Amino acid sequence: MDVVAYVDGFHLYHGLKSKYGRAYLWLDLVELVREIRRDDVVLKVRYFTAIVKGEPDAALRQETYLAALAALSRGGNRPRSLQEEDRAVQGLRLSMDLRM
Numbered sequence: 001m002d003v004v005a006y007v008d009g010f011h012l013y014h015g016l017k018s019k020y021g022r023a024y025l026w027l028d029l030v031e032l033v034r035e036i037r038r039d040d041v042v043l044k045v046r047y048f049t050a051i052v053k054g055e056p057d058a059a060l061r062q063e064t065y066l067a068a069l070a071a072l073s074r075g076g077n078r079p080r081s082l083q084e085e086d087r088a089v090q091g092l093r094l095s096m097d098l099r100m
Contacts, residue, residue, distance in 0.1 A: 003040045005033040009049030026065065028072060 007029055016024045030045050047069065052059040 001040045003033070003037050003042050005029075005037075005042065005045045007033075007045060007047045009047055013049075026068070029069065030072065 012027075013025065016027075029047060030042065033042050033045050049062075049066075052062045
């Protein structure tokens with residue numbers, strides 16, 4: 001079966017952090033989806049998250065993680081504001097396609 005995975009980065013981050021501390025925060029999301037869906041063809045992983053505001057250290061860590069995800073993605077796909085897709089959002093969230 002062909003699979004397109006949608007990852008809620010905000011809830012993934014807080015869920016992992018509350019259960020495991022910082023041990024699993026730097027996940028390769030494409031590999032995670034491939035591991036979960038071993039018998040399927042993973043076509044795309046779409047990552048959505050809220051932008052960290054008011055916490056400069058946390059914002060820097062988030063920016064670093066997003067850059068790492070983009071670097072892992074073929075073609076170096078950069079995160080883009082959902083504002084490009086949905087003008088009502090006004091850049092409060094970020095989306096990224098992680099290509100196979």
